[in-house]
Amino acid sequence: MPLTSQTQNKGSCRRAFLIALVTAAVIFLPFIIWDKGYFFFYGDFNVQQIPFYKLAHEAVRSGDLFWNWYTDLGANFIGSYSFYLLGSPFFWLTLPFPTSFVPHLMGPLLILKHACAAFTGTLYLKRFVKERDYAVFGGLLYAFSGFAVYNVFFNHFHEAIVFFPLLLVGLEELIVHNRRGVFALAVAINAFVNYWFFIGEVVFVVLYFIIRALSPDWRMNLRRFFWTAFESVLGLLLSMALFLPAVLAIMGNPRTGADELLSGWNLWLYWHQQLYPAIVSSAFFPPDLPSRPNLFPDRGAKWASLSAWLPFVSMTGVIAYVRSKRDWLRRILLVCAVIALVPGLNSIFILFNNSYYARWYYMPILLMALATVLALENRSVDLDKGFRWTLLFTAVVTAILGLTPTLQSDGGVKIGLAKYPERFAATAGIAMLGLLALWLIIRRWRNTRVFMRIMTAALCFVCVSYSITFIATGKTHSDKPDFLRDTALAGRYELELPDDGTFARTDIYHGMDNLGMFWHLPNIQTFHSIVPVSIMEFYPKVGVKRDVSSKPETEYYQLRPLLSVRWLFIKTDDPEQEPMPGWEPRSVQLGYNLYENEYFIPMGFTYDYYITVRDLEEVPEEDRAAVLLHALVLKDEAAARHGDILEYMPKEYYGGLDEEDYYADCLARRETAGYEFTTDNRGFTSRIDLPRENLVFYSVPYDSGWSATVNGQPAQIEKAALGFMAVRAPAGDNVIRFTYTTPGLYAGVLLTLGAALLLVIYLLLWKRYGRTPDDPPRPPLREMTDELAGGEPAAEWEETGAEPPEGGGAPGGGEAGPGASGIDDADGTREGDADGPPEPPPASWFDETPDSGEETQ
Structure with a gap:
C-alpha cells in the first residue's frame, strides 16, 4: 500500500485536540457569557458537581484530607470524593486558583475534557487508518458522541471517557509491538482516576482481549498472555494509593449488597417495555435529557446515560462495516449489541446491580467510531448499505413517535408519543438533517481531496448544533442563574451566624439540594451518593429514606437536637414557617428566615x-x-x-x-x-x-x-x-x-510505591534481557511522545536511519502498527495489502461523477 502509515498520520492527535478545543469552546462559551462567567446546567451538575469541586478544592488546599465535616453528618473525605474528582487531573488543575474562583472553571474544564477525549480517541484510532483526517474524524466522533454530551450532566464521567482509550492503546502496544510498561501505566491511570468506571473497563478490556486475540494479526501465545496479566496486576497495584481506600469506603454500603443484585427473570428481560426500543434508538438519535426522557418517557431509566449516538453519521458507517466485513471489530460490536439487550449481561459492568445503567457505552462507542472511519476510508465497504438501513430506521421511529395517536383521559386525542413534542421535533430534525447532509457530502465530494475536510466541518457543525440544543433545553429546568450566582455561591461569604465557638449543624427547609454545602455549613440535608456506611444504616432504621440523599422529614423533629442542629433556614415566601416545635426566629438573610433551636444540644453528651x-x-x-x-x-x-x-x-x-x-x-x-x-x-x-x-x-x-x-x-x-x-x-x-485515619490509605501508598519500584526494575530488566529474535518490530516510542509534546512524529526509518521498506507499507512489514489497519478480512488478508488501487465500490445512492475541474484521490 502507499507510504502513509507514519507520514500521513503525523500530528493527528494534536489536530484532533485543537479542533475539539475550538468546537467545545463554541458550544460552551455562549452559556458562560450568558451566566456571567459561570457555566450552569441543571440538576446534578449544579447541585453536586459545582459544590463538590468547591468543597474538595478548599479541603485539599487546607490539608483537610481525612474527615470532612461538610458532607452529610461527616464523611471519609478520600472515600467520598475519589469517585467524583480526587483522582482527576482536571480537578488538580484548579488548585492554583482561589476557592471562590473554582465555579468559574467548570465550563473551561469541560472544554478541555472534550479536547482531551478527542486526543486520546485519535491516539487509539490512528493505528488502524492510513490517513490523518480519518483518525481525527473518529476522535471527534468519540469526544462529541451522544454519551459525552449527555454526561455533561454528570461532569465526572468525562474522566472515564478521556482516559479509557489509553487502555486499548497500551494493550495494542504490548501485544503488537511488545512495548512494555505502557499498558501497566494505562491500567494505573484508569484505576486511579475513577475506581467505579474502572470495574466496567476491566470487563470490556477482557472482552476486547479475548476477541482481539482470535484475530491473526495479534499472534497470541502463552508468553504474551502472561505478560499482559502481569502488567494488569502491576497497573492495579500502582493505583492503590487511591484505589484501595476508595473501595474500602464503599464496602458494606447497602447499595452494593446482595439484595441489590439482579436475579430471576430480570437477568434476561428488561422490566420496562419501552427500554428495548430506547436502547436501540439511542444509537440513531441525539440523547434525551437526564431525568426527562422524551422519546421513550416510560422506559424507567432516567439517569442511565443511555446514549450511543455518533453525531452526524449516526449508524451509517457501523452498519456498513458490520455488513461488509468479517473480522474482530465486527465480532466485538455484535457482542456489545447483544450485551446491551440482555439485562444480566449489561449489569456485568456494574457488578450485577439491579439498577439499569448504560454507563459503559463510551467503550463500544470508541469502536463504533473506528468502524465508521474504516468504512469511510475503505472503498471496498459499501456505505450505501449502512446509509439505507440508518435512514430507514430513523424515519420509521420518527414516524411512530410523531404520528401515533393516544387517547387522553378527557376524551381527546393526542398525536405523538413523545412527552415534549417540540423537543422531539428538534431531536428528530437533527438526526434526519444530519443524514441528509451526509448523503449530499458523500455523493458530491467522496472522490475529492477535500472530502474529509468537508466531513469534519459538517461534523463540527452538527456537534455544536445538537450540543447547544441539549444544554439550552436542560437549562430550562435549572434553578435561576441569579439564585445560583448571588445566593448559593455568594451566600457563603455573606451569611452571618453567631460565632460563639460552638460546633453546630444546620437544616434548610425546602431548600435547593446541597445548599448547605454551597454555604460551607455542616448540614443534615445532603445530596451525596457515597457517605459512611453507618449513615446509610442509621436513617432507614428511624424511618428516613436514604439512597442518594439525606433529607430527614420534619416529622422526625427529635433528630435535630440528637444531631446537634442549631440553625434552620426557611425561605421567606414559604407559607410553612413553623414546621417543628422549639424554634425561634433570629434574623432574615439571603431571602431566608433564620431560626435557632431552643433545645439545641452541643456535641458530646450523656445518658442515664x-x-x-x-x-x-x-x-x-x-x-x-x-x-x-x-x-x-x-x-x-x-x-x-x-x-x-x-x-x-x-x-x-x-x-x-x-x-x-x-x-x-x-x-x-x-x-x-x-x-x-x-x-x-x-x-x-x-x-x-x-x-x-x-x-x-x-x-x-x-x-x-x-x-x-x-x-x-x-x-x-x-x-x-x-x-x-x-x-x-x-x-x-x-x-x-x-x-x-483513612482506612487503607497508608497500605495503599506503600503498595503504590512498591509497584513503582517493581515497574522500574521490570523495565530495566526487559530493556537489558527481554528482547527476543521473534518479537515483532515496533515503531519508535517517539511516535507517541511527539504527539503528547505537540511535535511531528517521524517515520521509523527516519528515526533509525534505515531505508524505507520496498513497496511501501507500514514499518516492519505493516504489522498492525500505527497506520496499518490491523483489521483482518474473512480470508485472513488485510485491507491495503494487495498491490494497486482498491477496487471501486458497487453502484449506490452515493455514485456521481465528480466535476471535471476537481482532483480525485
Whole structure:
C-alpha cells in the first residue's frame, strides 16, 4: 500500500485536540457569557458537581484530607470524593486558583475534557487508518458522541471517557509491538482516576482481549498472555494509593449488597417495555435529557446515560462495516449489541446491580467510531448499505413517535408519543438533517481531496448544533442563574451566624439540594451518593429514606437536637414557617428566615439509661427518633460492657413519648453536654465535665478509621444510637480526642510505591534481557511522545536511519502498527495489502461523477 502509515498520520492527535478545543469552546462559551462567567446546567451538575469541586478544592488546599465535616453528618473525605474528582487531573488543575474562583472553571474544564477525549480517541484510532483526517474524524466522533454530551450532566464521567482509550492503546502496544510498561501505566491511570468506571473497563478490556486475540494479526501465545496479566496486576497495584481506600469506603454500603443484585427473570428481560426500543434508538438519535426522557418517557431509566449516538453519521458507517466485513471489530460490536439487550449481561459492568445503567457505552462507542472511519476510508465497504438501513430506521421511529395517536383521559386525542413534542421535533430534525447532509457530502465530494475536510466541518457543525440544543433545553429546568450566582455561591461569604465557638449543624427547609454545602455549613440535608456506611444504616432504621440523599422529614423533629442542629433556614415566601416545635426566629438573610433551636444540644453528651438495638427494633419506626433522645441505644456486647454505669430502661418507660417528653429529654441531655468541641484536619477534641463515670455520645458517623483517647489513654469506641460513636470517660474534667485515619490509605501508598519500584526494575530488566529474535518490530516510542509534546512524529526509518521498506507499507512489514489497519478480512488478508488501487465500490445512492475541474484521490 502507499507510504502513509507514519507520514500521513503525523500530528493527528494534536489536530484532533485543537479542533475539539475550538468546537467545545463554541458550544460552551455562549452559556458562560450568558451566566456571567459561570457555566450552569441543571440538576446534578449544579447541585453536586459545582459544590463538590468547591468543597474538595478548599479541603485539599487546607490539608483537610481525612474527615470532612461538610458532607452529610461527616464523611471519609478520600472515600467520598475519589469517585467524583480526587483522582482527576482536571480537578488538580484548579488548585492554583482561589476557592471562590473554582465555579468559574467548570465550563473551561469541560472544554478541555472534550479536547482531551478527542486526543486520546485519535491516539487509539490512528493505528488502524492510513490517513490523518480519518483518525481525527473518529476522535471527534468519540469526544462529541451522544454519551459525552449527555454526561455533561454528570461532569465526572468525562474522566472515564478521556482516559479509557489509553487502555486499548497500551494493550495494542504490548501485544503488537511488545512495548512494555505502557499498558501497566494505562491500567494505573484508569484505576486511579475513577475506581467505579474502572470495574466496567476491566470487563470490556477482557472482552476486547479475548476477541482481539482470535484475530491473526495479534499472534497470541502463552508468553504474551502472561505478560499482559502481569502488567494488569502491576497497573492495579500502582493505583492503590487511591484505589484501595476508595473501595474500602464503599464496602458494606447497602447499595452494593446482595439484595441489590439482579436475579430471576430480570437477568434476561428488561422490566420496562419501552427500554428495548430506547436502547436501540439511542444509537440513531441525539440523547434525551437526564431525568426527562422524551422519546421513550416510560422506559424507567432516567439517569442511565443511555446514549450511543455518533453525531452526524449516526449508524451509517457501523452498519456498513458490520455488513461488509468479517473480522474482530465486527465480532466485538455484535457482542456489545447483544450485551446491551440482555439485562444480566449489561449489569456485568456494574457488578450485577439491579439498577439499569448504560454507563459503559463510551467503550463500544470508541469502536463504533473506528468502524465508521474504516468504512469511510475503505472503498471496498459499501456505505450505501449502512446509509439505507440508518435512514430507514430513523424515519420509521420518527414516524411512530410523531404520528401515533393516544387517547387522553378527557376524551381527546393526542398525536405523538413523545412527552415534549417540540423537543422531539428538534431531536428528530437533527438526526434526519444530519443524514441528509451526509448523503449530499458523500455523493458530491467522496472522490475529492477535500472530502474529509468537508466531513469534519459538517461534523463540527452538527456537534455544536445538537450540543447547544441539549444544554439550552436542560437549562430550562435549572434553578435561576441569579439564585445560583448571588445566593448559593455568594451566600457563603455573606451569611452571618453567631460565632460563639460552638460546633453546630444546620437544616434548610425546602431548600435547593446541597445548599448547605454551597454555604460551607455542616448540614443534615445532603445530596451525596457515597457517605459512611453507618449513615446509610442509621436513617432507614428511624424511618428516613436514604439512597442518594439525606433529607430527614420534619416529622422526625427529635433528630435535630440528637444531631446537634442549631440553625434552620426557611425561605421567606414559604407559607410553612413553623414546621417543628422549639424554634425561634433570629434574623432574615439571603431571602431566608433564620431560626435557632431552643433545645439545641452541643456535641458530646450523656445518658442515664440504655436499651439494646433489639429493643429499639420493636418500636414503630415513626417513634424511634424520640426514643434515641430518651435512652442510649447499644449493641448487646456494648450493653454488657457498660451495664455497670448505665441503667437498663424497660419498654414501658419509652413507649408513647410525646412533645413534653421531647423537651425534657433535650434539657436532660444538654445538662451534661461537653463545654468544648473543636474540629481539625485529623478529627476532633472534646472537653466535658462529668458528675459520674459515663459513656459520652457523639453524633459523628461510626467508621473503622476512628481511634480515641480519653485523657491521653486509648479508649474503645462503641457504636451507639445505630450509627454513631460513644466512649467511656471517668467522673471529672475530661479531654477526649478522636483521630481519623483513612482506612487503607497508608497500605495503599506503600503498595503504590512498591509497584513503582517493581515497574522500574521490570523495565530495566526487559530493556537489558527481554528482547527476543521473534518479537515483532515496533515503531519508535517517539511516535507517541511527539504527539503528547505537540511535535511531528517521524517515520521509523527516519528515526533509525534505515531505508524505507520496498513497496511501501507500514514499518516492519505493516504489522498492525500505527497506520496499518490491523483489521483482518474473512480470508485472513488485510485491507491495503494487495498491490494497486482498491477496487471501486458497487453502484449506490452515493455514485456521481465528480466535476471535471476537481482532483480525485
